[in-house]
C-alpha cells in the first residue's frame with residue numbers, strides 16, 4: 001500500500017513537471033505577418049501622390065517608393081506621375097514596351113507596405 005502511495009505521488013509530480021516544461025518549450029503566440037498585412041484602397045493610395053511621399057500599386061501590392069525615387073535610373077518626370085496610382089502597366093512596360101529586369105523586380109519587396117484592395 002505504502003509503495004503504491006510513493007509511486008502515484010512520484011507519477012503526479014512527473015506529470016506536473018512535464019506540463020511545465022512543455023509549456024516553456026511551446027512557441028509564444030505572435031501575430032503572423034499575414035494577419036498584420038495592411039489593406040490599402042485607391043483613396044488612401046491617392047493620398048501619397050508626391051515625390052516626397054510616393055506610394056504605387058503594382059501587381060496587387062502597395063509600395064512606398066519615396067526612398068527609392070532618387071535612385072531610380074530614369075528621369076524623374078517618367079516615374080513621378082505614377083505616385084499615388086495603380087502603376088502595374090507602367091511598371092511592366094517602363095511606358096515604352098520593355099519589361100523591368102529581374103534585378104528591378106528583386107528591389108520591390110523591400111518597399112512593400114501592404115495589399116492593394118482598390119480597383120485599378
Ligand code: HEM
Pocket residue numbers: 056065068072073074078079082087088090091094095098099100101102103104105107108
Ligand atoms: C511604375 C513606374 C515606373 C516607370 C514608368 C519606370 C520606368 C523606367 C525607365 C524608363 C527606366 C530606364 C530606361 C530603361 O532601363 O529601359 C527604368 C529603369 C529601371 N527601373 Fe523603373 N520604372 C518604374 C518603377 C520602378 C520601380 C518601382 C522600380 C523598383 C523598385 C524600378 C526599378 C528600375 C531599375 C532597377 C531600372 C534599371 C533597368 C532595369 O533593371 O530594368 N522602376 N524604369
